[in-house]
Amino acid sequence: MNNCLLPIVLLGSASILSYVLPASALSPVEVQRIAKQTTVRIKDCDQGSGVIIQKSGSSYTILTAAHATRNNGCQIVTADDSEYKVTEVTPFINSVDLALVKFTSNKTYRVAKLIDNSDRIEGGENIYVSGFPVTTAIVDPIFTFVQGKVIGNGNKLQLKGYSMVYDNLTLPGHSGGPVWNSKGEMIAIHGQGDINTKLQQTDSPNVRIKTGFNLGITANTFIKLAAKMGIPGYAAPITVAATLKPVDDLIASAVARERKGDYRGILNDMNMAIAINPQKDSLYYIRGNAKSELGDKKGAVEDYNRNIMMNPKVAAAYYNRGTAKYKLGDWQQAIEDYDSSIKINPQYVAAFYNRANAKYRLRDKQGALADYSRAIAIAPRFLEAYSSRGWVKYEVGDYDGSVSDNNLAIAMNHPRLGKVYSQKAFAQYELGNRSDAILSWRKALNLPDMVQDIQFGLAVALYHQGKQDEAFQLGEVAIRADKQLRDIQYLRAKNWNKNILKDAVKFLQTTRIQRIK
Structure with a gap:
């Protein structure tokens, strides 16, 4: 198309005779209600989210990501749409990407319950991320509650304290929001996703999507540091022997490396992880991404094949395999993979866009126009879709339609x-x-x-x-x-x-x- 623009510890103390009855799992709707009552929006200093974790008199404490409060002038928006000026911000030690934010109100707001030991969270568990994402279609962010699964929960802290990896489809603005388990307990703070990591390209160099993985800072990490900092309400935790999780640590390392573009390091991490556990499907997906970025498209396709064979319900795996095939010039098979991706996730805007490009390569211009239009219907400010269409x-x-689409792209300040x-x-x-x-x-x-x-x-x-x-x-x-x-x-x-x-x-x-x- 020559002229087209073209993702350790047990808390507190307990007597020898005491025990805790296991909390029963809640329905997603019940967890969502808890999340909606405790999740707050952070605005004016940046666009982020947070969660209420303490109340003392009229003073409320919010836990969030430090990078969501890096500028002055923060305002807190609570579940009832009330706005409050931030009275205090406490960043965490050791450059960990956490901060405590305080505001004052005479109203009563629900306080989130933290899990007693986030080390118990295992890969494959259903989890949820709540927050207020920034989108191109809506001026004021609205509350969202996104389901996903844990990919890994390592013991070794990565840069800025991150260690939990999950696949929820987050957006900028979710940063600082809480991650929940199926019991309605906060298990982590979401921090790195679309806005912070290197993102996967579509066929257009200006269009990127997340690789499918996020990083969070666990409740255990928060509690340990809060106790060390002398923050009221958080006693020193009881340390127990940690279960070794080498594969989870390698996954967290790989996702952290992606932010720096260290794909050779990711490849090495995944080779070691696969040697330990060759039956974990997500390892092949991550290694496939690394191979693709390093130019080994055929090797990437082979890894995506393994990932899909082991777990055929991941839309991003089909999408990435389709994009690798597209780069290899196999446009028809790329279309078939984009079809599969869209079947799993009918809102996969990048899959519609790239499928349009593949159809164009095969001279199916009407099919391309239809897919560009579908991409625009999902993401009305998808500028490259307007210019390509x-x-x-x-x-x-x-020609009239062409002028109209280009005018829309110009009006929205196309890059x-x-x-x-x-x-x-x-x-x-x-x-x-x-x-x-x-x-x-x-x-x-x-x-x-x-x-x-x-x-x-x-x-x-x-x-x-x-x-x-x-x-x-x-x-x-x-x-x-x-x-x-x-x-x-x-x-x-x-x-x-x-x-x-x-x-x-x-x-x-x-x-x-x-x-x-």
């Missing part, structure tokens, strides 16, 4: 405005609006992503408007940078359409352009 509309002769203005200009030219096309190309000419197509298209248009000196000057610069612009077949292959192509022929036949060496 706008270009395909141009190719099929829907590659030069390309978008140029696409709009080509469509305007085919509509006979040569003067409007010139204005669009002039705007594109002064933007950072200017390419020779823009210069040459503007040169052709100016020549036929009688502005020959400027036309020849631009044409010479463009051709010297890309001599193939003198070849009509080259322009045709770049999908220059009837009107601009006819005028380009006349421009190329001029003596001055013919003399360019």
